[in-house]
Amino acid sequence: MDHPALMITIHPLICLAFLGSLPFPATSSMHQLLASGAWLSTSSPSIFIFGASLVDAGENAAAMPLRSYADFDPYGSDYFGKPVGRWSNGRTFMDFITEGLGYGHIPAYLRSIGSDFTHGVNFASSGSTAANSTAVGNNSGGLFCLLVQVDQFRDFQDTVMSSGHYIGLEEKARLRQRFSDAIYFFETGNNDYMDALDQFGDSLDINATVTTTIAAMKVAFEAMYGLGARTFIILNATPTGCSPEVLSFMDDDEEVDANNCSALWTDIVQAHNKRLIELLDELRDNYPAGEWVLFDVYSIFMDGYLNPSSYGIVYPFRACCGAGGTYNVDANVKCGMDAQYINGTLVKWTKCENPKLYLIWDFIHPVESFAYYIAQGVLNGTHLFPSFSLKARVQQSLQ
Ligand SMILES: *[C@@H]1O[C@H](CO)[C@@H](O)[C@H](O)[C@H]1NC(C)=O
Ligand SMILES: *[C@@H]1O[C@H](CO)[C@@H](O)[C@H](O)[C@H]1NC(C)=O
Ligand SMILES: *[C@@H]1O[C@H](CO)[C@@H](O)[C@H](O)[C@H]1NC(C)=O
Ligand SMILES: *[C@@H]1O[C@H](CO)[C@@H](O)[C@H](O)[C@H]1NC(C)=O
Ligand SMILES: *[C@@H]1O[C@H](CO)[C@@H](O)[C@H](O)[C@H]1NC(C)=O
Ligand SMILES: *[C@@H]1O[C@H](CO)[C@@H](O)[C@H](O)[C@H]1NC(C)=O
Numbered sequence: 001m002d003h004p005a006l007m008i009t010i011h012p013l014i015c016l017a018f019l020g021s022l023p024f025p026a027t028s029s030m031h032q033l034l035a036s037g038a039w040l041s042t043s044s045p046s047i048f049i050f051g052a053s054l055v056d057a058g059e060n061a062a063a064m065p066l067r068s069y070a071d072f073d074p075y076g077s078d079y080f081g082k083p084v085g086r087w088s089n090g091r092t093f094m095d096f097i098t099e100g101l102g103y104g105h106i107p108a109y110l111r112s113i114g115s116d117f118t119h120g121v122n123f124a125s126s127g128s129t130a131a132n133s134t135a136v137g138n139n140s141g142g143l144f145c146l147l148v149q150v151d152q153f154r155d156f157q158d159t160v161m162s163s164g165h166y167i168g169l170e171e172k173a174r175l176r177q178r179f180s181d182a183i184y185f186f187e188t189g190n191n192d193y194m195d196a197l198d199q200f201g202d203s204l205d206i207n208a209t210v211t212t213t214i215a216a217m218k219v220a221f222e223a224m225y226g227l228g229a230r231t232f233i234i235l236n237a238t239p240t241g242c243s244p245e246v247l248s249f250m251d252d253d254e255e256v257d258a259n260n261c262s263a264l265w266t267d268i269v270q271a272h273n274k275r276l277i278e279l280l281d282e283l284r285d286n287y288p289a290g291e292w293v294l295f296d297v298y299s300i301f302m303d304g305y306l307n308p309s310s311y312g313i314v315y316p317f318r319a320c321c322g323a324g325g326t327y328n329v330d331a332n333v334k335c336g337m338d339a340q341y342i343n344g345t346l347v348k349w350t351k352c353e354n355p356k357l358y359l360i361w362d363f364i365h366p367v368e369s370f371a372y373y374i375a376q377g378v379l380n381g382t383h384l385f386p387s388f389s390l391k392a393r394v395q396q397s398l399q
Pocket of ligand 1: 132147
């Protein structure tokens with residue numbers, strides 16, 4: 001593994017948590033919305049999203065334009081008709097989830113122009129880690145690690161709670177209730193392991209890394225609980241060891257698991273997912289007023305890899321967009337990157353003819369058509385534990 005997979009392509013960045021205050025003020029359109037009462041008038045629960053590139057809706061692209069390859073063609077081409085900072089050919093599974101609730105798409109926090117925060121805010125930042133992170137090498141992405149996203153939420157909440165002197169005590173209490181009625185999604189952890197492997201290779205201490213990652217998640221969840229969040233939907237780690245990205249980097253003698261995926265990655269992901277279940281049990285004990293729901297996204301991905309035909313997929317282990325090789329992943333020229341002459345040969349990416357025949361879009365992120373299936377796991381409730389009906393929650397509030 002030479003490269004962390006989920007990253008932007010520029011200078012080292014340290015997690016901005018270390019800088020103390022946030023560099024970005026609440027956006028002016030947000031203030032306008034709040035002033036007009038649009039955000040306040042909604043009667044259904046808001047959705048707040050935290051995490052990394054699987055659910056980033058343009059946060060990194062807004063913060064640092066044209067520095068990640070998700071900002072370039074052919075990203076977004078099959079739905080938006082242009083790149084929109086999402087690591088997909090179209091919508092992410094979060095987009096499908098919020099569409100399924102009748103909410104449309106939840107905009108990125110920093111997307112200030114033309115955004116409508118009526119139904120919530122998406123803080124997810126590509127490459128971000130659960131742990132406070134410092135950059136390793138020149139390519140360590142992760143603009144806003146989890147605690148920074150929590151601070152951004154805090155800032156948003158403060159802004160809402162103090163938006164205008166017309167807000168009296170009663171109104172404040174109502175607003176506070178709205179934050180407690182909201183639903184909070186978290187997709188985090190994958191990049192902690194990407195970065196750790198990048199740093200330590202196969203001498204990585206899996207247990208220690210998982211311990212650090214889970215501890216960081218716990219700190220963030222407790223902070224959010226303290227800010228009034230009560231309904232948490234937390235994704236487990238995806239089977240990265242089967243991704244075209246990881247498979248393309250594996251040496252011939254590297255150990256594989258029963259599915260021919262990276263054994264090292266499988267061990268990491270299984271350890272993380274086991275410890276996550278334990279963490280959620282602990283949180284249920286410590287905070288019984290909270291709902292701590294696991295979203296088993298791992299199983300949906302795994303089913304896609306192992307039973308591709310149930311999803312109409314023909315090439316589960318091959319990326320739709322890339323510059324060749326068995327898995328259609330070339331680290332030198334990934335999907336969206338400029339073509340390059342390498343040893344005298346022009347290397348450039350191509351996009352597959354029919355993305356629906358694939359599971360993975362670029363090297364690790366799903367194609368839009370598979371993101372749809374992931375979303376059904378939440379909307380149907382089939383992959384939420386303990387059972388939880390998001391649709392019922394939203395409909396109930398409208399009655
Ligand atoms: C992470 O950063 C926060 C500040 O944002 C700090 O309070 C906390 O102690 C740090 N955690 C660790 C494990 O270093
Ligand atoms: C980081 O970038 C600088 C300037 O672009 C370059 O000189 C250096 O070799 C790079 N380091 C690594 C580890 O890639
Ligand atoms: C994993 O690490 C934790 C904390 O460092 C330690 O308490 C635990 O015994 C370790 N477990 C294993 C299986 O090594
Ligand atoms: C794994 O790869 C080996 C060697 O290429 C092959 O013989 C075997 O059938 C594969 N197993 C699975 C489960 O795909
Ligand atoms: C270019 O060719 C040299 C010599 O065959 C080889 O060692 C090197 O890995 C090649 N570079 C790339 C990026 O393929
Ligand atoms: C979810 O529901 C849709 C529509 O009812 C159905 O087509 C789909 O098969 C379900 N998906 C799962 C994973 O149960």
